Amino acid sequence: MRALTWHGKHDVRVETVDDPEIVNDRDAIIKVTSTAICGSDLHLYDGVIPAVQSGDILGHEFMGEVVETGSASTLTKGQRVVVPFTIACGGCFHCEIQQYSCCENSNPAEKQDMSAALYGHPMAGLFGYSHLTGGYSGGQAEYVRVPFSDVGPIVVPDSLTDDQVLFLSDILPTGWMGAQNAEIQPDDTVAVWGCGPVGLFAIQSAIAMGAARVIAIDHYPHRLALARGLGAHTVNFRESNLQEALMEMSGGIGLDAVIDAVGMEAHGFAIDNMLDVAKQTVGIGADRAHALRQAILAVRPGGRVSVPGVYGGMVDKFPLGALMEKGLQLRTGQTHVQRYTHDLLKKIENGEIDTTFLISHRLPLEDAAEGYKNFSSKQNEWTKVILKPGMERTAA
Known part of the structure; x- marks a missing residue:
């Protein structure tokens, strides 16, 4: 598949990488239909976040279609879902009190020492951000593996467009x-x-x-x-x-x-x-x-x-x-996204919240590097960039 990968400060590239596979029975594979560049991604782009490795797939704001599920996933093939950027197991102490971004189990045990040394406790897992947060591949790609898919993703109705609901993945609940x-x-x-x-x-x-x-x-x-x-x-x-x-x-x-x-x-x-x-x-x-x-x-x-x-x-x-x-x-704190998505989805459905005013540019995934460059250097005009896998590139 094609995916946006990090190779150093101001060096991101769309490359061919291995397709994701089901690893655990609670996993799902999502075919990405829309993904966004977040302001937090620019911290990675600028090289100020530690423990990012060359070849890491970026992106934590994404949604798409379920194409494969593990045996314990509650999702079904064909559903449209928005995926929270915070990865949460749903069963630990913090998840039970809805502090999902403090999940104790979503950051793999072998990676927890890195963030524990910095912050006193391990961080929860996040998509596409750093090996401090589990080293999970992100959603600026054609496909992505979603762990704990029975906890995080929210199914969205076909009556709503990607533009209307994509930001449930991060920035709308973060602002809320x-x-x-x-x-x-x-x-x-x-x-x-x-x-x-x-x-x-x-x-x-x-x-x-x-x-x-x-x-x-x-x-x-x-x-x-x-x-x-x-x-x-x-x-x-x-x-x-x-x-x-x-x-x-x-x-x-x-x-x-x-x-x-x-x-x-x-x-x-x-x-x-x-x-x-x-x-x-x-x-x-x-x-x-x-x-x-x-x-x-x-x-x-x-x-x-x-x-x-x-x-x-x-x-x-x-x-x-x-x-x-x-x-x-x-x-x-990092956002407890799963706490807010259902209520915010209702507000979007009822017309109480509009999210589309923010979008300034839509680009094919293949132009992601250009999107990063312009989102970083032209912040007045480039307010929010949506990347679309499969979208045709326009002639220069």
């Missing part, structure tokens, strides 16, 4: 959980750092949860326009004194809740971020946490800090004093 972790109240003023895909869905979710005012922060004009289209107020951080603007927009009180949807590769020319960029470039393992620092300083005393943005290493100059002295709540 980001807003939920912010404990949105009806009179809240909430700010979201980053108007990428997760940030836009966090904005949409916060508004749906009843926030009185949502402020979107970015510097890309088109992304800010998309945020305004959802009903958010916007601030271009390159054209404003952000702290002053947020204090003014919150009536001098500060924000009730803040959501960092940026993560480890923040933009900006502030001295702290420039130092983080330099350290990250030479491999010291320092995440660029400028957005998180800003968010903690901008939220009011007693406020809530939600972090759906991905961090993977160490952070320097973390404002721990502000976090403690202001009495803030901090909630974060």
Whole structure:
């Protein structure tokens, strides 16, 4: 089959690789019909995620048709399914309390020591991300093996298009959980750092949860326009004194809740971020946490800090004093996707949530490398890229 493989920083290639096979009786094989490039994939593309090996198949946002099942799978051939990027066994302590991204069994035992050494406990398995998360082949491919297929995949009706439901795999529930972790109240003023895909869905979710005012922060004009289209107020951080603007927009009180949807590769020319960029470039393992620092300083005393943005290493100059002295709540984590998919699918079916506004480009899988390059370098115009296996390439 054809698949997008990683070979180093800014080096991804579509190659012919072995087809996946059933390994365990709970497996299923999915023929991929749509897969997306995620902002988190750019961390791999930029070489800042450890334990990625040459030849690894990338991609954790995908859906498709069931073509083969193990004897214990609950899926049947021909079903259309969206697959959560988090791999969960369904039976461990964490799965039983719906903390699916903390699953104890989905990361193979022989790989758990790597993430345990970094984080104190092993990470759960994730598709197409790193050998820290199990080394599972991802979904930017023609076919993919789905472990624990009786737990994760959600069957979607034929009345809904791939575009409408694909983002149930990751960014829609991630944005929703980001807003939920912010404990949105009806009179809240909430700010979201980053108007990428997760940030836009966090904005949409916060508004749906009843926030009185949502402020979107970015510097890309088109992304800010998309945020305004959802009903958010916007601030271009390159054209404003952000702290002053947020204090003014919150009536001098500060924000009730803040959501960092940026993560480890923040933009900006502030001295702290420039130092983080330099350290990250030479491999010291320092995440660029400028957005998180800003968010903690901008939220009011007693406020809530939600972090759906991905961090993977160490952070320097973390404002721990502000976090403690202001009495803030901090909630974060990989998304417990399986907890949210059924309810969000109903909202899509009922027309309460639209996911298609985000899509800017659809490309054949064969053009995946071009998609990565442009999604990375043209973030104003390339807001979300969908890859379609089997789609014909257009003439140059």
